[in-house]
Amino acid sequence: MDVLMTMGMMLALIIVFLGLGVWVFVGLFLVGLAGLALIADFPLDRVGAIARSVIWRSASAWELSAIPLFIWMGEIIFRTDISDRLFRGLSPLVQWMPGRLLHTNILGCTLFAAVSGSTSATTATVGKITTSALAERSYNNSLSVGSLAGAGSLGLLIPPSIVMIIYGVLAEVSIAKLFAAGIIPGLLVSFLYSWYIIIRCGFNPALAPRSDEKVTLAQCLSGLKDLAPIVSLIVLVLGGIYTGIATPSEAAAVGVVATLGLTLVMRSFSWNIVFEAAMGAVKTSCMVCSILVSAAFLSTAIGYLHIPVELVAFIKSLALSPYGLLAILALFYILLGFFLDGISIIVMSLPITLPLILQAGFDPIWFGVFLVLMVELAQMTPPVGFNLFILQGLTGQSIGRVVQAAFPFFLLMCVAVVLVSIFPQLVLFLPALM
Template sequence: MDVLLSMGFMLLLIILFLGLGIWVFSGLILVSIVSLAVLVDFPMDRIGIIAKSIMWRSSSAWELSAIPLFIWMGEIIFRTDISDRLFRGLAPLVQWMPGRLLHTNILGCTLFAAVSGSTSATTATVGKITTSALRERNYSQSLSIGSLAGAGSLGLLIPPSIVMIIYGVMAEVSIAKLFAAGILPGLLVAFVYSMYIIIRCVINPSLAPRDAEPFSIKECINGLGNLFPIVVLIVMVLGSIYAGIATPSEAAAVGVVVTILLTVFMRSFSWKIIIDAAMGAIRTSCMVCSILIAAALLSTTIGYLHIPAQLVVLIEGMGLSPYGLLLILALFYVVLGFFLDGISIIVMSLPITLPLILSAGFDPIWYGVFLVLMIELAQMTPPVGFNLFILQGLTGEPIGTIVKAAFPFFLLMCLVVLLVSLFPSIVLFLPQLMS
């Protein structure tokens, strides 16, 4: 009962502080301080010493240096014509598939996710090109928006992933193995989405009108040339990690350098682009890292209250099977996704859920991918689904229309979560090859 009272008290504090409009990192710090003072009866001077030590140690983790670098790389791509080349390169290659240019949303997000690490950057970058192009060609607006809402979330799953870096730091597992674990599930999500589009368009060909003039062989060859910058980035970033040449943080630095060199090669380099991209990366990185620092203090507070250990005992006493526990956690994360963004979900829940998962016998690498998939679901659920708001800004459609278009892809993501849960080797195959 003590654990439930402690969790209830902290939950009320979180609702109170965040409901007042306080920044997430400030709210988490206040929750930690008040909980230590009230529930553990620590004096303020001791709380200050604990907070200083924990916050300094969590902010100086070397692995976190990859976050601003990957964000900077994505910001540079967003501001140059690399993203335009992505659409021009994919368009001739998908003309033979039922659904044709609708697949540029899926494939474009999959490729861009492999150089971005951010769901918002992936959705916005691919969406700013494809939404208008598909509308002009009278493609189904619902399928166009829904596929972007679903595939845009691949920025969290396909490496390099900022969320996976955060999970790796907090769970103390190999980030390189986490990156490897996300590849096959990410490709599975893309495959399921493309198959859905194919089936819909076979049943109703009017959803994807055939272009008056199909692309020629020359245009297909030129299309491959337009994909060259993205392919180079993927090979340099992920190749350097899996070849053992660079750590994820060093690979992020390689990615930034290669991206800048590509902009010079393609004659789209300007200092304004580099500086604007750096400022955008600084703003986003400060937000992410400040939440991580606050979450480290919250994790310590939860440890002082012995909540994880008591929860393990409580759950074990309920006699739940491992998959019963997993089902409860899945529902828990879907509900959290209605109200919180992905990073907040991880940092606030992981100190409690990870011990439960480990005690149930699940692999922490596998759970990292499962958690990312649940956060991807959160990106498609109102009222805090970031992908939905990005698409609303791009298309001008009402949020209700966006939600309705995204719902089939939400269900398809649930199917992938089920497959990954029933067949964990989908996740663990590649990391086991690295052992």
Template sequence: MEAFLSVGVVLALIFFYLGLGVWVFAGLMLVAATSLWWIMGMSIERIGTIAANIAFRYSSTWELAAIPMFIWMGEIIFRTDISNRLFRGLMPFVHWVPGRLLHTNVLGCTLFAAVSGSSAATTATVGKITTAELARRGYNRSLSMGSLAGAGSLGFLIPPSIIMIVYGILAEVSVSRLFAAGVFPGLMVAGLYSSYIIFRAVAEPSIAPESNERYGFRDYLSALVDLSPILVLMVIVLGSIYSGIATPSEAAAVGVAAAIAITIAMRQMTARLFVDTLLGAIRTSCMVSIILVSAAFLATAMGYLHVPANVARAIAVLDLSPWQLLLVLSVFYIILGLFLDGVSIIVMSLPITLPLAMQAGFDPIWFGIYLVIMVEMGQVTPPVGFNLFVIQGLTGTPIGKVAIASFPFFCLMGLAVALLWFFPDIALWLPRTLYG
């Protein structure tokens, strides 16, 4: 009873402060401070000292340096015509597949996710080209929006991933191992999306209108040239990490340098573009970092209140099997995804759920991949599904219709979680092979 009472108090405070409309980071700080002052009876001075120490410790974490670098790289790609080249480059390769250009959403997001790390950035960058082109060519509007919403979430799962860096810092596990663990699950989810599009296209050919376009050898060579900027960045960033040449933070800096060099080579780099991309990266990085620090403060406060330990003991008394615990956690994360963004979900819940997962025998690397997929599901669920808002802005479609279009892909993510449960080596084989 004590466990659920303390959790209830913390949740009530969270809903109270966030319900006032304050920023997420301020709400988390207030929840932590109020809990320590009201329940623990700590002085304001003591609370301030704890907050300052946490802010210094987390803001000086070396792994955190990768976040602004990956965000900056995504900003550079977003503001140049690399995304246009991505669409043109994919066209010949998907023309013969049932569903044709609908697959550009999936493949485009898969490739862009490998150099971005952000779900919203992936959705916006690929969607600014594909939504207009697919509509102009007469492709099914609902499937176009749904596949973009689902595939855009791959920005979290396919490395490099900002969410994985946040999880790695908080769970104190290797970010490089997490990146390796995300490769095959990311490709699996992309494969499920494309398989669904193929199934729909075979069952209902009208969703992908016939085309008289024909492609020859020169067209495929030209397509590879268009894809080369993204492919080069993928090789540089992921190759440097998996070869052991660079850490994720160092690889992010190398990736930014490569993105700038490619943009200069394409004669698109200007002083204005440089400043705009840098300011955009600063704004997003500050938002992520301050949420991370405030959530760490909340996690510390919950530790003082013994919330994780009490909840772990309470659930242990229920004697849930691992799959029952996973089912309960999945429902819990789906509910959180209705109201919170991905970073907030992870940093607010991890102090409670990670000890439970470890106690049940889950590998922390596997649990990280599972958690990322659950966060992805929140990206396509209203009322706070970020990908839904991005697509609404791109197409002008009401958010409810975008959510309905995305529902099949939400279910496919659930199927991916089930496959991970039955075949955990989908996530664990590559990091075990690369790092032992």
């Protein structure tokens, strides 16, 4: 079949470029050029005109302005004591639960994800505090590292999510509704992780040694006070989006100003922190946006080659059930996760998979959350699972031990994927209220 041969040639080119160590955005752009010039046989002047039009249209999308702002928020928090307050605030509140301080990984990542939007920032920020604190208290190392690997990926699912912004721009769906759709699945994943820790520590209390120190009401109230900065940022940013007062980009700008204001109030402000955070945000944003632009050009090239239309027709001829198609796509994304990072997975696959999903009758908002969950699974799979390498650097353990510790939480994430597939209202309930 011609479409399969064309797809095979495009995939082969991508594999060759990535295998040569070419930057992802350069590789995607070169594949798009090759597709138009060599496979579609377009003259070079037409290819140039298409490239100019797509690059300008993609780079000037207003929604992309939210990405550097949300990253800047996370970078500022990472460099101040707001993140330290997060651990201090949660510690007295989880002492009554089986597993005790292990839950600070889950709850800390859940809260930080709601102001960061980045899985690497979430894992690194919470991990730099909890890994050493839990080790000093002789908590089980495998549960500590594994729970952090799993919960750190929530930075992609719980809004504001950078990956959701990217999906919303490419799929042309409401980013605000995508943010709302990620809340219940994100809390579901946190719930599954916490219950796993409760069950494990219930059967083996030695995994989370009990402290002789009694937690007082005053300590709990002090903990709530320490959590106030993070909670106030969450309410300000997400509240502005869901009430319709602000767009995601406007809410991100307000969030940056509010974060800087908090550093002033807490006397942790310095121009050095602002500059370092800004430079970190610039580097990450340039990487993300350059990949988006080149992916948009590749998507256009794939459209000119009629791959999506012909592939939809081919899949339709197989008479697969909607859930049969979903199972195949899930395996496809897990395999991609072995070799690619989350952003690359989305921008490279969406031009092909989204038409299939729409043809099968799935809601594009629901598919966005499904896709983010699959990308989260990729964060926990070697050899390019970013969360695994962050934890390897934080703990000094071998990558094999980190992978082994993360595996139960990988399976729990798979359970979450099954649940949102069987019960799509877990995703669609909140967006329907907007």
